[in-house]
Amino acid sequence: MNTPLEDKIRELKHQGLKATVARRAVLEVLIEGPSHQSADDIATKISQRYPEIHLSTIYRTLDTLENIGSIDHVHLGHGRAVYHLGDDPHQHLVCDRCGSVIEVPNEIFASLSKTLANDYGFHLRRSHFAVLGRCQACEATDGSTAQPR
Amino acid sequence: MNTPLEDKIRELKHQGLKATVARRAVLEVLIEGPSHQSADDIATKISQRYPEIHLSTIYRTLDTLENIGSIDHVHLGHGRAVYHLGDDPHQHLVCDRCGSVIEVPNEIFASLSKTLANDYGFHLRRSHFAVLGRCQACEATDGSTAQPR
């Protein structure tokens, strides 16, 4: 019986990395959710429990965890990166008006993926791919009042 | 007989905007290509011909042109925005290893677009959508030597 955190720590050690407080903290926050959090979101939560952990450490930790495949990041449309656990491959639909994110299973992209590989030799990278558009609500109220941001 | 630049200038005026040196310069650079250039790329080229045009003006100009639909921008994976003319709707395949960009026609996404609309009420926004993955060359040499950036 393993908790998700224990599993992640094991992955860490298995890669020859040390299980430090900062790394545990980052993993904790990501496991607790929400599923997509920016470095700053994560830092804010961590600082409540471990005020000594610095933002730059969080960036370095996220980088480290990403390198071993434990987590992944996506750019949801306007630069700021958000991170999520690497376990559940999915894609992101991002509303360019309200910023909401819909997760959709990879399978929806299977046929597109095949087409791109065949026609362009291009290989979709799983879980790292943001699709911009309009969510239902914003599409309904249309784009005349608010700013797409 | 109209040059592309004249057409764009006409669009500008038709929107009640003034055809200034800066706006002409930005349009010139975008028309000359390459098709995807960052604000900084554009500024570098412009500064050779019009050294007095400031980077901030270029940002403002790009914003203006985008608001009237003359141009479009995409975030190609790591924050930096690139701009292109709005005439030819296409999508972008970006290699997350070497950064190369492949343009593919919108039609390739037609069935995906339909699925997303039906199943999630999500409406793909044309021309504003970057797909990350690996280009043929990078996929072939695999990811052990270079950094995905």
Next chain:
DNA sequence: TTCCTTGCAAAACCTTTGCACTCCA
């Protein structure tokens, strides 16, 4: 003890903004 990690501070990077001056229509 070793050297991987971290805290801190500073810089780097890209983009935006306020303000007064300029210039297009």
Next chain:
DNA sequence: TGGAGTGCAAAGGTTTTGCAAGGAA
């Protein structure tokens, strides 16, 4: 001429980096 557009300088937000101190194995 009048108001849109611009140059300049400064700030803003996010992310990276150098270095010396700290801590896990």
